[in-house]
Amino acid sequence: MVCWNNLSSQICRTFAPLLFVALFLSSCSDDNPSSLNFDSGSSSSANGHADGANLPFAGGPVIFTEVDPVNIDYKDHEGDDAGWVELFNTSADTVNLSGMYLTDSQDEPFKWKLGNVKIAPSSFLVIFLSGKNYPDYVMPHDSIDMIGPGCWTWTDAESDPPGYSYADPLPGYKKNCFSENGKRRIGSVMQLGENEELGWASISLFVGTGSTDPSDVLDISAANEILMQAYITKGRKVSVRLAQPDIDDWKGYEMVLEGTGDSSTVYRMALPTGTTFPDLANIYGTRFSPDANESQEVTLKVFSYIARNRGHEPHAGFKLSKKGGSLYLVNADTAIVDSVSYPELPLGKTWSYANGWGYADPSPYGYTENTLAYTREENIDTLLFPPSGFYTEPFVLNLESTNNAVCETGGKLPSEETVFQKSILINKTTVIRCAKIAPQSLPSNVVTRTYVFESAPAVPAVFLAADPNSLFDPDTGIYVEGPYAQSKEPHYGANYWLDKEIPVTVELMEPGTDAPAFAKNAGLKIFGNYSRQKDKKSVAITFREKYGDSHLKYPLFPDFPELNKFKVFLLRNNGSNCGNDYIRDRLASSVSEGLGVDYQRGRFAVVYYNGEYFGIHSIRERSTADYFETHYGLDPDKIDLLKADNAVSAGSTVDYVALTDWLESNNLDDEENYAYIASQIDVDNFINYMHTELFANNRDWPANNLKKWRSSSPKTPWKWFLYDLDFGFGNDYSKYTNNIFEFATAEDGDSWPNGPEFTLLLRRLLENEGFKAAFINRMAVLLQMNFESSRVLARIEKMMAEIQSEIPRDQKRWGLSASKMTKQLNAIKNFAMDRPGVIYDELQDFFALGKKAPVTLSVNGPGKILVHNLPVDEPEMTVNFFTGFPVVLSAELLMGSTFVGWSDGETSPTRVILPESVSEVSALFK
Template sequence: MRGRPILLLIFYTCWWTGTLRAQAPQDQHKPELAIHFSYDGGFYEGEVDLQLACPGADIYYTLDGNEPTIGKAEQRYTTPIHLNQTTVVRAIAIKASAYTPVATHTFFIREPHTNFAVVSLAVPPVVLFNPSTGLFVKGENAVDSLWMLPGANFWSRKEVFASTEIFEADGNCVFRSGTGFRLFGGMSRLFPQKSMAIVARERYGESRIRYPIFGKKGLKKFKFLVLRNSGSDFGRAHFRDSLMTSLVEDWDLDKQDSRPAHVYINGQYWGIYNIREKINRYYLAGHHNVDKDSVDLLEHRYTLKQGSRRPYMRLLDYLENNDLSSDANFAYVQTMMDVNNFLNYELAQIYFDNQDAGGNIRYWRPKTEDGRFRWILYDTDWGFGLHESDAYTHNSLEFHTAPDGPGWPNPPWSTFILRKLLENKQFERQFITRFCDHLNTAFHPYRVLGRIDAFEKMYEPEMDRHLERWNLRRSEWEADIAIMRKFAEERAELVRMHLMERFDTGQQRKLRIEVVGGGKVLVNDFVEVEEIERFSGTYFEHLPVHLTAVPKLGYRFSHWEGIGIDKDVRNVALQLRGEVSTVKAVFEQFEDPLEGKIIINEISSNNKVTGDWLELYNKSDDRILMTGVRITDFRHSFILPEIILPPKDYLVVCVDKEKFISHFSASQRVVGNLGFGLNKREEKIGLFSQDGALIDEVLYDVPPSDSAFTLNLMLPNLDNADPENWEILYGFGSPNEANDYYVAATIQARREMWMEIGGASAVILVCITLLLLRHRGKI
C-alpha cells in the first residue's frame, strides 16, 4: 500500500495535464447515395475518358446543360464518356426509390491559360434560348417600335435553377452547387452579353457561397453574386466601373468589390464578366454587422427596397424647412445622415463626371435610434468619358448642384441634398478642402494613370477571346482606354477651375511638406505624409490648410520650419499666401514617461450588445494620472478626463457607457462616451500623451465575422505591435479583468509549479520509504 500515493500522483498528473483523453467515436454513418466521377471537373490539356459510378444504381447524364431525365434510354450511362472539347457533364443516379441530386462537373479541354477566375453555369438551353420564352431572347411580346423593347423576355425577373461552379485561376474549384439564376441590370439588358446574378439558396444546394471571392479583405461568404457585363461600358473598356471603384477603395464609402472572370454557359464561352457584390440587405449585413431585416434601403428618389421610407422623408422634410446656414440646424442634420460619407460620395461622382449619377442612387440606414443614412457608390460606367472624348472638361460641379435640371439625368430632387448642405459655410469649406485633398492624392493624375495601366495590363492578355466572342474590335477597346487616359491627365486641373468659378477660393497655391525624424503630418486630418515622403499638393489662397504633427513611438514633435508657423505648436492652420509654400515638420527621439507602461490590451469592435470598447492596462508598479491622454483612430480623437489608473489595473473606454454598463455591471473603471466607433475589420488605434508623444499604437486587420468577438493581447508583457501576440476570442470579452490567455497561462504555470513540487514530494516519499525498508532489514 505504500506505493499507492505515487500511483495516485501519477494518475492525477496525467488527468490534470490532459494526457489521458477519451477518443471521439468514429462516424459510423454510411455515405449517402452519390455519383463518383473518375475525374473532377476542371482544366485538362488533353482529352478525357470519364467514368461514372454509383454501385447498384442506374445513372443518367447529359452533355448539353439539360438536367438528365430518369428512365430516358439515350441518357443512360453504360460506357465511359469521351470528352474532346469543353463540356458540362450533368448526372443523376437512381437506386430503388432513392436518387441523387443532379451532379454537375465542367471539363475545360485545351482552353487557353488565364489569370482570371472562371465561372461555369449549367442552365437548360430552352430556359435561355427558346424563341418564345427564353430569358436571353426578345420573345414574342417585345414592342419593336420602342428602343427599350418593352415586353421583351430579357426584362424578366424570373429566377430559375442553375448549377454553378467557380474556379480560381490556378484551376482549383472553390464552389460547386446548385444556385438560383436570374438576369440582372437595367438598360444593359439590351446588349447581347447579359448581366446575370446567382443566388445561393438551400432549396438549390448550398445556402451561401462560402469562399472569399475578393480576397482576405472582402467578405468570406455571399448570398448573391453578380456577373456584370460592365453595364454601359460593354463594348468599351469593360472595366470602367471597377476602375473607378478602385480609386476610392480606402474611402469612407460603401462600394462593391470586383474581380474579372471568364464565364461559360453550358460549356460555351460567354466572355469576360466582372464578378461584383449585389447591393441588398445581405450586402449591408455583411459589411456593417447589422441585422439584415432591420435596415432601410432605398433607391432613386425614394423607391423602397427594404424597410421603411419614413426616416428618409423626415430628413428631406427637415432639409426643406430649415436654414442650414445655422450650425445648430446643420448639426441636427448630421444626426440623420452621415455627412462625411455623403461628401465623399458626391466628390467621387463629380470627379468621375458620371452622367448617370443624378437619380441613379442607393442609400440606407440601420434601424437604430442613431441610424444615419449612407450612400452607396455603384453603376459609375457613364464616367471617365464613356460617351464623349472631351468629358474631362464637363463642369460636373454645376451639374450636381443645378436647381432646375431636366427630368433626366439631374432632376432638381437629385441635387437637392447637396445644395442644402452647401448653405452651411463650414460644410462648404470642407467640401472644397476635401476635394483638394482627393485631387492631390486619390485623383492625382499620376495615381489614376497608374491604375488605368494596371487594369489594362490585367485585361489585355484576356481580351481577344472576349472581343471575338461578341464581335468587337481591339482598336476600339484601345481607343477607349486612350480616352480614359486623357481624362486622367486633364481632369484634376479642370475640377479646380470649376471650384474657383463656383466658390470664393482665391488663387491656387502649392504646398510642399517634408518630414524629418520619426513622425508624420496629417493634412486636414485626411492626408498622411510619412517621414520617407515628400508631399506636394495644390490648395487655395482663401482656405487655410490644417496641419497636425503626429510623432511615432519613441519620438516627439520638435518644431516646424516654414513660413508663418508657430514653431512648437503641433496643430496649425496655414494660410497659403505665396505661390509656393514649403513646410518641414521636425521630430526628435523622445521616450515618454508613459511609454511601455500603458498599453492597449483588449479591443471589442463587433458587438451590438455592449457597443465598441477598448481596454487599457497599466503594466507598471506606479499609479498613473491618465488625464489628457488622447485616444485616436487618426480621424477622430477622445481626451481622457481626470482619472488615476492603479498599477496592474485596467481602464475601459467605450462608445456607449450606458449600453456597456448594462451588460458589464461589475466593471470598475469605465469611461465613455468615446465619440467614434471602431472598425470591425481593420483599424489603427493610437494612444498619445498630453505632450503629443505616442504611448502605444495597435493596427489590426481581422477576417469578417458575424459573431461577437474581442481581440486580446495574450500576455501583457508581449509586444502588442506583433500580430502573433494577439488572439481572437468569440464572446463578449473580459473588460477590467485579465485576458483569458493570461489567466490560462497563469493557471498552467501554477500547475507546473505544483507538479514540480508533487514530483519532488514523490521522490522524497520514495527515498523515505526505501530508507525505512532498509532500516527494517526488508532490503
C-alpha cells in the first residue's frame, strides 16, 4: 500500500483505511504521483477494464482502482458492510464528480447520480454500493480529544480482602497517565488476578474527559465513532468503557479491542447515536481494563484518543453483483470516464489494480503495490469426492485428471508444500481437504470431506473439520490448557479461556441419511463458564460472511420447523453437569414449552472432531440478540438484552435501570403504580418465567443466569429468558434448601445467589393483590399442567431414549461413571415425581393459604378456559386451588365459536369463583 502524505509509510498504511489520510492527522500531498504509473489520458479499458463498446469513451483523471463486492471488513458510517468501489484521482487538481453517474450497465448509463463529491489530488475515494442512495460525500467533523487532565488507577489489590490484579505504569514511566512529546498519553501493564476469597477481579485505568469528577462532563453527542491510536499486546483484549454520571463506570458502554502488537494501529469504534446508553451528551471519562475474559498480561499505550463524526462516503442507490460484473463512471455527455470488469471473488479478496488487475487483500483508501494473484484456480469437481458420511467399504479417490489438485488429511488445509497424489485410498476414518494450488494463482475453494468407518449412530452426527493445531496444539490449541493455565480451578489463563474463534467446516448428518443435510464454513469458539475445564467442552458455531454464509438456513430442530435461520448454535457438553447427566438444563427449561417464555431449544447429536469421536453433545440455541431474529424476525441491533446484574449483552440498560430505581421508592399496592409497571413488563411472561425457575428449584439464580429482553425499536414490554438451569432438578450443588418462595423473595439474601436487588421486582409485584392472586393460582394450574409429574417423566424418557444407544460409548470415551450417572438420572426422576407436592406445600406455607380445594375445569365446545389469563391446555383438568382464595376464570373463544355461558348459569365470560364453593365448572361454547 502506498499513501501520498507527509507521514511515515507505516503510519499512513494504518491510518488510510480509517480516513486519516486527509482528515485526522494531515492531508495527503502529491509527493510522488508518478509512482502510480497511471496514464490519466487513457482509458483503463486498455488495462483490463470493460471495453466500453456501446458508449463512447471520454477518459479523465479519475479511475477505478479496487472493487470489493463481498465486503467483510470495512464498515460504513452506519455500521453496515455493503460492497464498495475505490476511485483514484491521478491528477494534481481536485476533481469534482458532481453530475457524473455510476452504473453497472451501459444500457442504464444514468443509473445513479453523484452529488457533492470531490476528490483531492492524488487521493482515493470509496463509494459504497449499498442501495442507500446517499449521493454526497460528507467529510469527518466535530473531532474532540477524549484525554483530559484527570486520571486515576484502581485494582482489586486495594480491596478487602485484597486481590491480585495489577495495573503498573509502563516501563520507564512513573505514572499511568503522562506527557510525551507535548501530548497526553495513557499506558499500563495490566493483568487480572484470581482470588478465591474475593471471588472477582477488577482493574480501572480511568482517564477523564475533564477532571474525572462525574459532574465534569463532555458533550460528544455529535460524534458517531471513536478513533484510538494505541499499542495493545497482540492477541490480547482490552475493554474500553465510556463513563456517564448516572451509571457506575464498570457498567459503562463497552467496546472491546483485540491488540495487533503494532503501535501504529488505529482502532475504530462505532458509537450508537440517539440513545441514552451511552449518553454521549454526558461523558466524563473512559475506563480501560483487560477484557473480563482476558487472563493474560496486557500492555496498553494510547497515543491519541478522539471522538468524531466520521461523516460518510457516497452510497450508490444500487448494489454490486457478487457474481461478477462491470462498473462504469459516466459523465453528463453519456461518455465513459472509466470502467472496470471484475470476476466473482473469493471471500476476503478484492479485484485490485497494482501492476495490472488481480486478486488482492482489501485496502480501502490505499493502494496495493502487488496483487496476490492475477488468476484463480478453477474449483475441483466435487463429484469426484463421495459425500461425507459413514462408510464400511474402502474406496479410492482418483485425482489424476484434476490439474494442480492437492489434498491433506487430518483436518489440515492444503498448501503449496502439499505433495500431489494421483489417487488416495480411503479405508479408515479420514478427514480430507483438497484444493487446486498453483504458483502465482489464487487457490480454488477447499473441498472438505469426513469419512467415518463405523456404523451410523441413531442420533444426528456433527462433523467438525479444522486445522488440528488450532484445536489441540499443546501451546496454541484452544481446546487445551496451554502453557499459561493457573493450577487451581477453573484454570484461568488456559487456552480454552481465550476469546478466540477459529475457522471450521461443519456438517450435519441426520439419522438414516447418506449425505450431510448441510456443509458450511463457520467459526468455532470454546463456550461456557467453569464447564470449560471439563475434558469435553462446549463450543459455539457462528456463521459469518467472512467464512461464507452469514446465517445457517436449515431447521435444526425438527420439533420446531419454523425455526430455520440461525446466526449461531451451540454444541453443549451439558455445562456444570457434564459427567453427571445429559439432560438437566435442557429438561428444566423445556418444561416451559407453550408458556411463551423464551428458552434455548435443543436436540442431541454426537460430534466428531476431524473424524475423532467426541461423544454426546446437545445442539442448542444461544441466548444472544440473534435468537430474536430467529424467533421473531427482529433486528439483533435493536434488542436490549440484559443479564441479572443489568450488564449489557446487547443494546442499552438505561431504561431498565430507571425502572428498578423507580421500584425502589414506589409500592405496587397502589393500582396506578401497578398499571405503570404492567405497561413496562409483560406480566404474564414474567409469572411463567418465575414459575419455571421456582419449580426447577434453581439456586444459582436470580443473581445469576437470568436475562431479560425487549425490542428497542419499536419498544416492547420487557420479557424474560430461561437459560442455564444446571443447579436445578435435584442438583445438590447449592447449600440453599429453604422454601423456594422465601429464597426468591429474600430481602437480606447474599449478593449471590439472591441478593435484595435481584428479588426486588417479584417482592414489589407481590404487594399487589391482583398479581399475588394470579401468581398463586397460576402456579396451582401449572402443577397440573406443564409441571405435572407424568408429563415431566415422559419428557425425561423421551430425551433419554434418543441417546440410549450412545451412552455406553460416550461414557467410555470420557471415562465417566455409569453408576454415578444412573444415580443422577434417578435423582432427576425422583425430583419430577416429588416436586409438585413439595412446591404446593411451600406455596401454601409461604402465603399462609387455606386447605386444598380441588376444582374440575372443563370445556364443552370450541373454546378454552383461562385462569388469571393462563390458558388451561386440556379440555378437562382438576386443579388444587386453596380455600378462601378467589380464582379468576375467563372463557376464550376459538375462531368461529360463540360463548354460551357457564354450566352453573353464569353468563359473563370472566368470573370469580371461591374454590371451596365450586367443585366443578364447565365453559360452554358452540
